[in-house]
Amino acid sequence: MLYLRLVYESFQFAWQALRSNLLRTVLSLLGVTIGIFAIISVFTIVDSLERSIRDSMSFVGERIIYVEKFPWIFSDHSDVPWWKFMQRPPATMREYKYMEEQLENAEGVALVSRRGGNTFKHRNNSMSGIMLQGVTKDFNKVAEVPIEEGRFFTQQEVDGSRNVIIVGAEVAENLFPNSSAVGGDIRIRGQKFKVIGVMEKQGAGLFEGMPTNDKNAYVPFGAFGKMFAGGPRGIQPVLMIKGLVDDVGLQNLEYEVKGKMRTVRGLKPYQEDNFAINRSEMMADAIGEMFSIIGIAGWVIGGFSILVGGFGIANIMFVSVKERTNIIGIQKSLGAKNFFILFQFLFESVFLSLIGGGVGILLVSLITFIPMGTLEIILTPGNILLGLGVSVVIGVLSGIIPAVIASHLDPVIAIRSK
Incomplete structure (x- = not known):
């Protein structure tokens, strides 16, 4: 009960200070409000951007190793001349079958060829700018192929290089506006393909031109090879290998893939x-590093405002100690301990800082209602707790010196003060 009464009295003193000097308090708390607003708004926008970018890049996949000619990050291979990368051979069907049989740390292996900018036709309807991919039978074990209607390829269709196709939702809507696409025919480069599946609608990505399943299509690897030439100057396949869940960092898979590739290539x-062995985590790490720098900038910008706000709260507390010196003396003469006075002023300082931080978080929450196209701004509970936590720390740091001074006042001298 003593502690509850202490909190209640501290709350009363803080509220009285807020009401009696409203303009002074508001101006002093403005720095904390602006600082918390700057930090939390930057973090909220950064988190939303990072989430949207990661969602837009979901085509890269998780726990996947890509075996191809070129590394994704050239800074790690700055000592290798560019022409050596050009001379590297692309992945082959023989290597794919070897890896499929030999790998022990893989959940699935697929060989994939891609070609963008394709035009699909169905009767009088046509659509351009479609990404067409030729895949092997276990591609759906390696990458996500969310089939909404129809099915994935059978073993016989892949082995026989049959002209069957799975299309994205936008492709199906444009070519088959009044009927189901499954069972229909699509012409690609003069060849007719039968639609056996339609993928779920993914929606627009954050950046225009980012690959999505909506404008994507899959055909058996052999059927793709009948339309597009391979070899050093043609379409060059990529090996996609998905690791096991318990393989942390895909280290075991990476070592095994490297050894098997060196063996199969002699x-x-x-x-x-x-x-080159590329991992989907490389891109995620690059994105994380980029946004961590932006986050540091948010801390620096908001830190100056919070520093000003902290001095403002400290000023309020020094004035409050001066105005209530007589009351402090009476409290101590009636038996109030030093920690009671200390806690009283610290609570008042933290309460004032929380008000400023709460207003800043409220302003950030208003940003989430501003329409920003495909970017959805979400104020997460983690950022709210961060803002409140920073406010508490600023309140403690701003009020600790005035609180210590108040708690060590001599009761006789304090009572006689005016």
Whole structure:
């Protein structure tokens, strides 16, 4: 009960200070409000951007290793001349079958070829700018292929290189506006393909031109090869290998893939790798590093405002100690301990800081209602707790010195003060 009464009295003192000097208090808390608003708004927008970018790049997949000619991050291979990358051989069907049989740390292996900018036709309807991919039978084990209507390829269709196709939702809507696309025919480069599946609608990504399943289509790998030439100057396939869930960081899979690729390509111990191993985590790490820098900038910008606000709250507390010196003396003469006085002023300082921080968070929440196209701004509970936590820390730091001074006042001298 003593602590509850202490909190209640501290709350009364803080509220009285807020009401009696409203303009002074508001101006002093403005720095905390602006600072919390700057930090939390930056973090909220950064989190929303990062989430949207990661969602837009879902086509990269999770726990997937890509074996191809070029590395995604060239800074790690700055000592290798560019022409050596060009001379590297692309992945082959023989290598795909070897990896499929030999790998022990893989959940699935697929060989994929891609070609963008394709035009699909159905009767009088046509659509351009479609990404067409030729895939092997276990592609749906490696990458996500969310079928809404129809089915995925059968083993016989892939082995026989049959002209069957799975299309995205936008492709189906444009070519088959008044009927189901499943069972219909689509012409691609003069060849007719039968639609056996339609994928779920994914929606627009954050950046225009980012690949999405809506403008995507899959055909068996052999059927793709009948339309597009392969080889060094043609379409070059990529090996996609999905790791096991318990393989943290895909380290076991990466070591195994590297060894198997060197074996199947007959590389001697002294020869360097003629392939690149890229992981989906590389892109995620690059995105994380970029946004961490933006987050630091938010801390720096908001930190100056919070510093000003902290001095403002400290000023309020020093004035409050001066105005209530007589009351402090009476409290101590009636038996109030030093920690009671200390807690009283600290609570008042934290309460005032929380008001400023709460207003800043409220302003950030208003940003979430502003329409920003495909970018959805969400104020997460984590950012709310961060804002309140920073406000508490600022309140403690701003009020600790005035509170210590108040708690160590001599009761006789304090009572006689005016």
